[in-house]
Amino acid sequence: GDSVTQMEGPVTLSEEAFLTINCTYTATGYPSLFWYVQYPGEGLQLLLKATKADDKGSNKGFEATYRKETTSFHLEKGSVQVSDSAVYFCALSDASGSARQLTFGSGTQLTVLP
Amino acid sequence: GAVVSQHPSWVICKSGTSVKIECRSLDFQATTMFWYRQFPKQSLMLMATSNEGSKATYEQGVEKDKFLINHASLTLSTLTVTSAHPEDSSFYICIPMREGDGYTFGSGTRLTVV
Numbered sequence: 001g002d003s004v005t006q007m008e009g010p011v012t013l014s015e016e017a018f019l020t021i022n023c024t025y026t027a028t029g030y031p032s033l034f035w036y037v038q039y040p041g042e043g044l045q046l047l048l049k050a051t052k053a054d055d056k057g058s059n060k061g062f063e064a065t066y067r068k069e070t071t072s073f074h075l076e077k078g079s080v081q082v083s084d085s086a087v088y089f090c091a092l093s094d095a096s097g098s099a100r101q102l103t104f105g106s107g108t109q110l111t112v113l114p
Numbered sequence: 115g116a117v118v119s120q121h122p123s124w125v126i127c128k129s130g131t132s133v134k135i136e137c138r139s140l141d142f143q144a145t146t147m148f149w150y151r152q153f154p155k156q157s158l159m160l161m162a163t164s165n166e167g168s169k170a171t172y173e174q175g176v177e178k179d180k181f182l183i184n185h186a187s188l189t190l191s192t193l194t195v196t197s198a199h200p201e202d203s204s205f206y207i208c209i210p211m212r213e214g215d216g217y218t219f220g221s222g223t224r225l226t227v228v
Contacts, residue, residue: 034217043207043221044158089157093217101148102209102217104157 002027006090006105013080013112021075021108023064023090031092033057033066033073034102038087047075047088080112117141120208120220127198127227135193135223137208142218143188144210149181152205152222161206164191198227 007022025031035047035057048057053068062077073090090105117140127133137147145166150158162178164170164185172178180202182194191210195202208220 044219046217100146100211101160101163102158103160106157107155 002031002092002094002103004090004092004103004105007108008106010109010111013110015082015112015114016079017112019075019077019080019084019110021088021090021110023073023075023105025071025073025090025092027071027092027094029094031094033064034091034093035062035064035073035075036089036091036104038089038107040086044089080110082112082114085110085112116212116216116218118208118210118218118220120223122223123221124224125226127225129199129227130197132194132196133198133225135195135206135208135225137191137193137210137220139189139210139212139218142210142212144191144212145188146211147183147185147191148209148211149183149191149193150207150209152207158207161193195225198225200227203227 003026005024032051034049036044037047038044048059050057050066056065064073064075087107087109089107091102093100093102119138121136147164149161152158160173161176162170162172164183166185166188170183185191203226205222205224207222209217
């Protein structure tokens with residue numbers, strides 16, 4: 001079945017540091033890939049997505065590129081801020097499945113220190 | 115657009131009682147509804163998938179008689195946790211699926227069973 005493997009946290013960085021959170025996936029078809037963010041006490045919000053190979057999703061300074069050859073969708077940000085502290089989830093939706101449910105990674109807790 | 119209302123946002127109930135969680139898509143029609151739960155510091159796990167007017171499909175290990183799902187209309191789905199126990203304490207999230215591969219998350223319901 002489909003699965004998403006995410007870099008384990010927690011990750012602690014200083015403000016303005018470079019961020020990478022690794023995400024790899026296995027899927028039977030041609031999935032769409034997502035990054036969701038969950039701020040403390042809130043629900044999940046879509047951060048960015050990519051629907052086909054070599055697509056780059058970007059939002060709020062975050063970027064991720066859909067790499068089919070390495071089955072990866074790593075999240076990056078050049079300069080993190082304290083307000084980026086949250087839990088980040090990588091997810092996929094397999095277009096070959098009839099249900100198209102989202103499969104989530106385990107989440108990575110990011111803490112940015114001032 | 116794409117607004118989802120999930121109620122209640124939090125609930126505390128006594129062991130053995132039942133709790134109903136409502137999920138409404140306010141400005142779109144959702145033919146498919148996904149129900150997830152998230153235990154503390156864990157990822158979101160799919161519980162069941164429901165389609166309007168038909169019985170829900172439950173994931174392995176999820177008791178269909180305990181977690182009753184009703185998807186009576188294109189804008190409303192309910193999850194009823196029957197005879198709740200402390201181990202059912204979790205964060206429950208609905209995700210209605212929109213046309214065009216769109217996922218809009220409910221804000222979630224934090225259930226605490228005492």
